Amino acid sequence: MRWMEQDKDVQCAETPHIKSPKNPTTQPQPRTPQHTTPRVMATPPSITTTNLLLRGLLPSFLGCAPSTCGAFQMTWRKDLEGRGVENGGLTGKLTWNLGKKHGSEQIANILPKDDANDPNFGAAIEQLWNAIEKSVNELAKSGKVLKKYDYQSEEDALTALGGDIMDGGQISSRDKRLKKEKKEGKALAPEAVCVGHVLNDDGSTYALALLHGDSLIELSSLGTIKILREKNESAVVCNKKKCEVTVKFCVIPADEKLVDGVAGPENASNIDLSQCMEKNIRDEEGLKYKVYMEQLALKAIKSDAVASPEIISPEQVQEMDVADDMVVTAFEVSGNIDYSKLIDKFGSKPLTPYLLKRLENVTVKRGTVDKLHRFLRREIFFSHRDIEKICELLEEWYGVSPPPEDEENDLPATAATYTEPTTQCPLYLYTGRGPSSSAMHLGHLVPFLFTAWLQKAFRCPLVIQMTDDEKFLFKGEYSGDNAGDEGAADPNRTGDNLDHFANLTIENAKDIIACDFIKDKTFIFSDLDYVGRMYPNIVRIWKAVTVNQVNGVFGFDSSSNIGKVAFPAIQAAPSFGSSFPKVLGGGKANAVTLACLIPCAIDQDPYFRLTRDIAHKLVPRHHPLQGKPALIHSKFFPPLQGAQGKMSSSDTNSAIFLTDTPEDIERKIKVHAFSGGQETKKLQEELGANLDVDVSYQWLRFFLEDDDELIKIGQSYGSGKGEFWSTGLVKAKLVEVLKHLVADHQNRRKNVIEDVVREWMSERCIL
Ligand code: TYM
Numbered sequence: 001m002r003w004m005e006q007d008k009d010v011q012c013a014e015t016p017h018i019k020s021p022k023n024p025t026t027q028p029q030p031r032t033p034q035h036t037t038p039r040v041m042a043t044p045p046s047i048t049t050t051n052l053l054l055r056g057l058l059p060s061f062l063g064c065a066p067s068t069c070g071a072f073q074m075t076w077r078k079d080l081e082g083r084g085v086e087n088g089g090l091t092g093k094l095t096w097n098l099g100k101k102h103g104s105e106q107i108a109n110i111l112p113k114d115d116a117n118d119p120n121f122g123a124a125i126e127q128l129w130n131a132i133e134k135s136v137n138e139l140a141k142s143g144k145v146l147k148k149y150d151y152q153s154e155e156d157a158l159t160a161l162g163g164d165i166m167d168g169g170q171i172s173s174r175d176k177r178l179k180k181e182k183k184e185g186k187a188l189a190p191e192a193v194c195v196g197h198v199l200n201d202d203g204s205t206y207a208l209a210l211l212h213g214d215s216l217i218e219l220s221s222l223g224t225i226k227i228l229r230e231k232n233e234s235a236v237v238c239n240k241k242k243c244e245v246t247v248k249f250c251v252i253p254a255d256e257k258l259v260d261g262v263a264g265p266e267n268a269s270n271i272d273l274s275q276c277m278e279k280n281i282r283d284e285e286g287l288k289y290k291v292y293m294e295q296l297a298l299k300a301i302k303s304d305a306v307a308s309p310e311i312i313s314p315e316q317v318q319e320m321d322v323a324d325d326m327v328v329t330a331f332e333v334s335g336n337i338d339y340s341k342l343i344d345k346f347g348s349k350p351l352t353p354y355l356l357k358r359l360e361n362v363t364v365k366r367g368t369v370d371k372l373h374r375f376l377r378r379e380i381f382f383s384h385r386d387i388e389k390i391c392e393l394l395e396e397w398y399g400v401s402p403p404p405e406d407e408e409n410d411l412p413a414t415a416a417t418y419t420e421p422t423t424q425c426p427l428y429l430y431t432g433r434g435p436s437s438s439a440m441h442l443g444h445l446v447p448f449l450f451t452a453w454l455q456k457a458f459r460c461p462l463v464i465q466m467t468d469d470e471k472f473l474f475k476g477e478y479s480g481d482n483a484g485d486e487g488a489a490d491p492n493r494t495g496d497n498l499d500h501f502a503n504l505t506i507e508n509a510k511d512i513i514a515c516d517f518i519k520d521k522t523f524i525f526s527d528l529d530y531v532g533r534m535y536p537n538i539v540r541i542w543k544a545v546t547v548n549q550v551n552g553v554f555g556f557d558s559s560s561n562i563g564k565v566a567f568p569a570i571q572a573a574p575s576f577g578s579s580f581p582k583v584l585g586g587g588k589a590n591a592v593t594l595a596c597l598i599p600c601a602i603d604q605d606p607y608f609r610l611t612r613d614i615a616h617k618l619v620p621r622h623h624p625l626q627g628k629p630a631l632i633h634s635k636f637f638p639p640l641q642g643a644q645g646k647m648s649s650s651d652t653n654s655a656i657f658l659t660d661t662p663e664d665i666e667r668k669i670k671v672h673a674f675s676g677g678q679e680t681k682k683l684q685e686e687l688g689a690n691l692d693v694d695v696s697y698q699w700l701r702f703f704l705e706d707d708d709e710l711i712k713i714g715q716s717y718g719s720g721k722g723e724f725w726s727t728g729l730v731k732a733k734l735v736e737v738l739k740h741l742v743a744d745h746q747n748r749r750k751n752v753i754e755d756v757v758r759e760w761m762s763e764r765c766i767l
Pocket of ligand 1: 430431432433434435436443444445446447465466467470571598599600601602603604634635636637638
């Protein structure tokens with residue numbers, strides 16, 4: 001438990017810095033030490049407090065676990081006068097070791113890469129320090145509660161609170177001490193330690209850390225924190241071999257109102273650690289920084305494409321897009337998503353009440369379904385391309401008129417007046433899945449449940465693409481080992497994970513089949529198996545699209561593997577009936593002129609924008625939509641931690657999987673579901689919950705079928721009065737709904753053995 005650093009013009013000596021917890025108000029060392037050498041100093045409270053804040057901030061900014069934090073060091077420096085610190089001053093330095101490969105396995109944020117020859121590297125680093133400095137100063141002024149827990153020994157603190165309270169330096173000091181004790185056969189006298197705890201407004205933990213100092217000061221009395229950013233100060237090393245972020249800071253000037261210590265809790269069970277241990281970006285500046293880096297990358301690609309490299313200032317980039325802090329691409333969804341803005345940005349159209357009425361006219365009135373799907377009733381499917389043309393086609397096919405536009409009028413047709421057409425349905429549905437993990441989550445169910453409903457409502461054929469090729473091309477890299485070497489079958493050695501994704505196709509297909517499609521009207525195919533049939537269309541698409549177009553839409557660059565650049569054509573090909581000569585042709589119909597409707601979440605839209613642009617080149621003139629696939633887009637099913645982004649398979653605590661047990665479901669919802677409820681019972685009863693951000697309520701919107709019950713829950717919870725007045729009660733309702741949903745799914749899936757999957761995947765006519 002000792003610290004020491006030799007900085008360029010600094011003399012610091014090792015010092016026992018922990019004093020008795022019985023004397024919690026021990027006075028700090030003066031902040032402007034005398035220039036005598038060697039010097040012995042305890043860590044001053046302003047530095048200890050800033051260290052604690054950064055221990056909470058950096059993981060939430062970078063999107064990594066707090067335990068990746070490396071060692072903390074403290075220095076005294078003469079050369080700070082130029083930065084407003086008289087007579088030199090004290091600085092602290094914290095290092096985060098984030099693994100290799102640009103930290104991609106450890107962090108969610110994107111860092112400037114020192115091996116990328118990036119002309120914007122300097123600006124991106126400067127922006128990083130600005131963002132961290134802004135965040136830490138805001139944090140200091142946030143009014144968060146700060147507690148100081150005293151323990152008789154490090155052992156006591158660890159037993160009570162667990163190993164994650166230590167940083168890398170503390171862990172190695174402890175290891176050395178234990179080794180020494182073992183060698184000498186006797187234990188050193190225990191030293192008292194203290195632990196700092198910063199709490200969020202909702203009582204959860206922002207930071208919990210064993211401290212390099214025995215005193216903390218109130219956040220309100222912490223002075224301005226400066227991130228030191230000259231040579232040998234703060235630094236980012238981010239390349240394929242190593243990813244490390246070092247933040248060096250000083251605090252000027254601090255008015256030191258000490259926090260009184262209290263005896264630390266005996267165990268961590270009453271401390272809500274769920275948020276601070278998550279590997280996602282929770283800091284607003286961190287999210288903005290991520291968007292800023294993405295914009296830089298995109299800008300670089302675009303400038304590359306027009307051969308006019310242009311360096312933009314961080315401020316310009318932030319103005320461009322960060323204002324709305326949302327990212328929706330085919331590969332990433334994050335930030336606060338404003339769906340109306342997304343419609344504007346993507347150029348799709350909102351699904352209006354009149355369009356819903358037209359859909360109702362050709363489905364409910366036909367008698368194939370009871371009512372519009374709850375995803376339509378609740379605007380979860382909210383945007384479209386050419387749905388009005390799909391309605392037109394169906395109206396023509398059934399021989400019914402569209403309903404009057406006047407909202408007041410009821411629909412003209414009833415189930416009784418429909419005569420089922422004898423000709424083939426003029427459209428087919430197409431959707432898909434990129435099998436990236438064996439367990440699918442509830443978010444993935446959204447398009448499949450809806451597609452199953454559409455298939456039932458339209459009684460039409462459906463093709464489902466499993467893009468095992470996509471996942472192979474986008475995930476992982478080859479390692480140095482040759483396929484022929486010893487251990488070649490082990491994908492961990494060769495990096496060849498093609499078989500792995502091919503197997504996931506089968507596992508995911510079981511979940512998809514369990515969504516209740518009409519078997520003799522559904523064809524599920526793996527790209528790896530079926531691509532030959534689509535190949536004539538794939539080469540047609542390749543010829544119609546330039547590399548610049550693909551790079552512009554998907555953000556690839558010249559270092560992307562060529563499979564990635566070629567892949568969009570493979571996802572585009574099933575939009576053309578002619579890619580299924582047997583499945584959609586089969587002698588009964590002309591597959592070439594069938595219209596295609598694609599249900600998906602809006603992240604997949606970029607693929608089909610591209611497809612629509614070139615579609616006319618692949619179809620005859622009389623194709624009803626000139627070859628363009630129509631689309632119906634859903635919003636994202638949010639992750640448990642909050643309404644930002646979309647649920648992701650890589651963070652198991654952000655998602656409920658279709659393989660989860662009832663206990664998993666209950667635990668995840670109770671512990672992790674973000675609550676829009678108020679902090680206290682009194683406030684909740686007075687103000688009610690914020691339903692827009694409350695994950696449990698939002699999830700009920702997706703999965704509770706009964707409209708009346710949903711309205712009742714919303715009214716009660718939103719006002720803090722009545723049967724569902726509290727978060728606990730709403731969570732309990734959600735647990736009940738999801739336990740049923742997942743159990744029913746698992747029961748259906750049980751019967752889907754591999755032979756059954758093979759039947760659904762066999763090439764046959766499904767008209
Ligand atoms: P994939 O496997 O990422 O996602 C499969 C489908 O699930 C949707 N989705 C979500 N919907 C709501 N909330 C969420 N949190 C959520 N997460 C994922 C996706 O939009 C998608 O519809 N490249 C595709 C596979 C594909 C495909 C298609 C998808 C091939 N052809 C045609 C749709 C339509 C992919 O990797 O999807």
